Amino acid sequence: MPELPEVETTRRGLAAHLEGATVTGVVIRNARLRWPIPENLPELLSGQAVISLKRRAKYLLLDCGRGTLILHLGMSGSLRILPLATPPVPAGSQGSSPKNIVAPSASCFERGGMPGVSPQLRCDPPAIHDHFDLLLDNGKLMRLRDPRRFGAVLWHEGDVHAHPLLARLGPEPLEDYPGKNSFDARYLYQATRGRNVAIKALIMNNHIVVGVGNIYACEALFSAGISPLLKAGKLSLARCDKLVTAIRTTLSAAILAGGSTLRDFVNASGNPGYFQQQHWVYARAGEPCRCCGAPIRQIKQGQRSSFYCENCQKG
DNA sequence: CGCCAGGCCTGCACGC
């Protein structure tokens, strides 16, 4: 699900609730995501103050000073802020309680009197796919839901950008790096030279540019008037410029609309995005092109569906 | 039942 606009929408919704708060506990209901959630996360995170929530590509980076919590939403993940039903007891006033550290098997059902769960951990009952909670001292919690479990929750100490998952990523499409490797026409032109791969696959390659998934690859190629089948090496500098602009404007417009919700994406407040109403081609197979009226075509490229208008997009 | 779905890492085969 989440491509860059959905992840950025999530980040913006979460940041104010997380930054400045202190982690009081962690609940792991199912550690089996794409990689296992580290078992010792409760010990690592409890008592840590959240400094910032940033984004790199489709990863959310929760800087806790001592280390960084790396979050990825995979295909079906979403993160929400929820209130704890009962405000947490202020630190130090609770004598015997051990810092709200919760074992993975613990849950926070409101009903049912689940044994071993202290009152301050009660909240909305988690659903079947709510795998992970971060409990905060401001009376809120951040909850990860991920039915398909392609997402990730990882911990990294030291420079997070040196993490193996981040170290080799290409430039951010919406940022400029003065002097080097900004995602501009010249960069894309260089990156496409000698490449036989279809342009659609190339712009979805994280080593070239990050954040462009299947939806926005299709939409940006339509916007630039470029066929998804065109071999990357054939792109002229002028068309690279068009494509860079199309990627930037498409992603920016999607962020403004709160992302695309096809089935289950919700932002930090639990609300859907609306950019799918502005899709020109994605998931519109057989429907008339909003530009020329020709039917939108759907083809397969490397196991993924591509949607495009044969008339408006040239090879 | 089979097929499809927003991501992305890994491993393989291939050609220079």
Add this chain to the structure above:
DNA sequence: TGCGTGCAGGCCTGGC
């Protein structure tokens, strides 16, 4: 032999 490259597979669940 050693690469860069381009595929295919795999991880999962839910919905049509």
